[in-house]
Amino acid sequence: MVRCREMTVFLFMLIVIAYIFSSILFAEKISSNQEELSPNQIVSKSDGVMFANTAELVVEMKVIRPNQQETEKRLKVYIKGNNKAFVRYLFPPREEGTGYLLLDKDVWMYIPGIERSVRVNSKERMRGTDFSNTDILRVRLSEDYEATLIGKEKIDEDMVYILHLKAKDTTVAYDKVKYWVRVRDFMPIREEFLAISGKLLKALTFREIKEIGGRIRPTELVMEDMIQNGYKTILNLLEAKFDIEILEKVFTKLYLEKNL
Numbered sequence: 001m002v003r004c005r006e007m008t009v010f011l012f013m014l015i016v017i018a019y020i021f022s023s024i025l026f027a028e029k030i031s032s033n034q035e036e037l038s039p040n041q042i043v044s045k046s047d048g049v050m051f052a053n054t055a056e057l058v059v060e061m062k063v064i065r066p067n068q069q070e071t072e073k074r075l076k077v078y079i080k081g082n083n084k085a086f087v088r089y090l091f092p093p094r095e096e097g098t099g100y101l102l103l104d105k106d107v108w109m110y111i112p113g114i115e116r117s118v119r120v121n122s123k124e125r126m127r128g129t130d131f132s133n134t135d136i137l138r139v140r141l142s143e144d145y146e147a148t149l150i151g152k153e154k155i156d157e158d159m160v161y162i163l164h165l166k167a168k169d170t171t172v173a174y175d176k177v178k179y180w181v182r183v184r185d186f187m188p189i190r191e192e193f194l195a196i197s198g199k200l201l202k203a204l205t206f207r208e209i210k211e212i213g214g215r216i217r218p219t220e221l222v223m224e225d226m227i228q229n230g231y232k233t234i235l236n237l238l239e240a241k242f243d244i245e246i247l248e249k250v251f252t253k254l255y256l257e258k259n260l
Helices: 002-035 039-050 133-137
Strands: 054-064 071-080 084-091 099-103 106-110 118-120 145-155 158-167 176-182 188-194 200-212 215-225 232-242
Touching (some): 039 176, 039 188
Antiparallel strands (some): 188 200, 215 232
């Protein structure tokens, strides 16, 4: 009887040891698979965390300026892939109806009271905020930049990739981007935007990571102007629907000029 009990204990210990050993091997395999990813694949996976194939969003922007009252804006945003996007201002009243349309690499702007929409520079700031037009309208870094892995570092108990991104062409707002991505889930942590000279222009911090629209992602983005001290814009994601059908008519100049 005693011998049988000892054998049972021995077998149980073998099972526990085997489980621990297999768990270690599995973790090492995941780590190894992540190590095999190319820099461009890391950026692509991070893009996947942020956006789906289509998105319908409601965002709030708080624009902060030294010695000025904070201003708020609310926008409705539709996104399809990386070459179609539509923005309509909902608030404040003086900007209600203003819209932006991205078609491929062209950006069009419509202001109520003006008969037709006009083409604008994609690198311009979006109506008094610290976000450029392409910061809002073109969202997939993997399609606009070539990535190089600089290394890794630890931030708040998490290992993060540090990547250098170089623009594929001159249509994007920034020539170079320094990008921090969390290793365990490819969550974006921070972006720093640089000029051709290497001068730091702006910095974007991703905060408030939580579930929205069925996806876990940052819901607060803080864009800081690194040249003008105290200038920053806080973007909060209020509502989100992902992978939904969006009618093609939304991404037309006719729809932009309807002033709905």
